[in-house]
Amino acid sequence: MTVAKPLPHDAATLHVTGAARYVDDIPTPADTLHLAFGQSTIAHGTVTAMDLSAIRAAPDVVAVLIAEDLPGANDVSPSAHDEPLLATGEVHYVGQPLFIVIARSHLAARRAARMGKIVYDERAAILSLDDALAANNRFEDGPRIYRRGDPDHAMGLAAQTLGGAIEIGGQEHFYLEGQSALALPQEGGDMVVHSSSQHPTEIQHKVAEALNIPMHAVRVEVRRMGGGFGGKESQGNALAVACAVAAQKTGRPCKMRYDRDDDFMITGKRHDFRITYRAGLDDQGRIIALDLTQLCRCGWAQDLSLPVADRAMLHADNAYWLPNVRITSHRLKTNTQSATAFRGFGGPQGMVGIERVLDHIAHQLGQDPLETRRQNFYGATGNGLTTPYGMEVRDFILPDLIDRLVETSDYTARRAQIADWNADHPVLKKGIALTPVKFGISFTLTHLNQAGALVHIYQDGSVHLNHGGTEMGQGLFQKVAQVAADRFGLETSAIKITATDTGKVPNTSATAASSGSDLNGMAVKVACDTIRDRIAAHLAELHQTTPDQVQFADAQVIIGDHAIPWAEAVQTAYMARISLSATGFYKTPDIVWDRIKGQGRPFYYFAYGAAVTEVVIDTLTGENRILRTDILHDAGASLNPALDIGQVEGGYVQGAGWLTMEELVWDDKGALKTHAPSTYKIPACSDQPEIFNVALWDQANREETIYRSKAVGEPPLMLGISAFLALSDAIAACGPGYPALDAPATPERILDAVNRVRL
């Protein structure tokens, strides 16, 4: 068995020797040209004149392209065709690409891109949620509303009510490898594109539209990304299309790599939200009515904002039974970068909202927040098991999982110790929080839940593996190779992992929604089993037995009491003219979803987890530190526990970073001021908790996923909510008021909240 083994990342040796190639590391032909975008310096207005003569005259500049020069569609949107590659008169945000500079070097292109003389007729920009709401500047005709029961009536019956609001900031992906693309023109007008993209098929699609050629004339290859996190689901389109257009125009290879500041200024980030709430409680503190409003700042173009905002609504319950609930979602349009996919895809914001409500209730009732959570869980005494959108929660393992975590983390005793410690320490205060995660797995756009694979076995028995998923560090390629190796009874070293390639597997979905292993693992299994069945049938016939007597294990094929080496079995099959190549296809069963009504089963299953975080704050400065983290996370029957634990640790760190230190600041003109690592702080080694215990909840998925594993990419990000609520708990130790902490909980915000609770 190669599955369930804690094997290292498939490219580990390449990574430690510096030999792993990313797009920017592919040696390019000597005549390769380099691209840079000229960008808007205002947030909203019309370009009345564009004098690019100085650019054309600049050293090493070969050409400048504006919208009118484009041969095909001027669009890089993944959805609504509302996102031109180059602005056509109107500009919508600071950083928006206006023109493309093509030059002999990267530096020459960037230098020249600053030399344009652009005259604007500037108009008022809509920047904030309040501006957009007041102007009714939004996507879709009005808010989406999901409702169950009668929240207004139930609110009237409540023993007590409470309300509040929370601001939740966005997040820059800060993939260490910035966006990049390389286009290589081929004979007959064909184009090959290397792109740092989670979605090669969409790159192919957008390049074909832009060049006005069929998709079969474009081949896109992605070996790996230096991090994606959702930021390379749609945001790579602009670079790939620009390179392809420039390559077609010039007949030369064209490459584009965003400088880090440009990457911050041009590309979308996680959506920031404001969530307001009013909850009605029964006399035991259970939620009997909840009215939630989610304001979502989408930026200037639609991009993936509708499904992101939908997923925020679908996680507004997290783990809690809400008998009477209304969730109202406003998708607001602003003159800022077009917010995009980011690990969790709206789920984290929705979950922060409801966890805030639970925290607030516990504070008002003077309860241990864990007790408040337990009595509101799905399936707790008197509670139902149906989500507000009508999906049954069939495997609600959180009560057991949390019992185990409470025990291993010593939560109860530590909570008491912290209270004692705080009583003796007037300046430093500690806090602790345990928060659960229940995250829905499947693309909510149902048709995306499909995947393909291509497997070849060569005459010598070596195996070539390909599928539609992309590798961004999550270990997908290794997990899927483990599946292939297991089907053939081989070691993973016998399996050649190959770059994602639209010429091998077509019409793929983005590697997103945590679906990589679920979908591609199944498609590969299907392909492998097809070939395996052919070999088995042939060998069974030769040995006068039935195919079910043929087994594949330990690099051998065993036919009854006869065993032959794998390579010999393959050679025998080849000589008998058995096809040793197959495609595989998989589509997730049983999912149905009506996003307008908000009804159905959008998810095949849920992934669960819980985290306990302990923090300390300095009440004089707001400075803070995570002291200890304990996590228990559900990856089903893990395909690879080492890689899965890496995902859990990394997800937690990224989630905690989002909610505690990563702050995006736009000025009143709509310019992003935190556009580099010097001003945008992500977690470093020095921010790691002193104690960091991570374990997997080892229980098979109740649904028939690949080897009964569960998706693990996004769910752990939301474990970071425990760090945020631990800070809130520490602040609450400073006075009687409720902290009502906003995110990110920067030292400034913490200090403000400390002063607030003391009043």
Added chain:
Amino acid sequence: MTIEINNQPYDLPDDARISLLDFMRERLELFGSKKGCNQGACGACTVLVDGERILSCLALAAQYDGRSVTTIEGVANGDELHPLQALFVENEGMQCGYCTPGQIMSGIALKSELERGAPSNVSADLTVAPRMSRDEIKERLSGNLCRCGAHNGIIDAVAAYVGGEEQ
């Protein structure tokens, strides 16, 4: 004007403005050192100059006339990994791998910094050589960003390397 990179002599570029990182990546096709931010804040381009770590994106190649540079391509002994490279594999000290070359170069350098008693921001006493501790390692790696959150494996790998020979 020549520079030695991984024991190979190279002529320095005519253009004195080219950074050491660009010189290596664009002229010599040494792609192991990565360009994460190109402004000295992420650590992905870390290399050693005569054993000391520097950020090659902030250094001009011409500054290093006559000096000896070691990059990630130069630390293994043929097919035999450097001990810290092997520890990164063993400890899962990576996910996407983009920061890995810089982490390893920093790890190699910080061991010699500790050995010669150079203090860091978290060293309690500046009058004596700092004691090897996990806090010292975390602090000394904090200039090498990892966005995937593989910090635990990175710290474990470097701690095993730094502590290894002393025990």
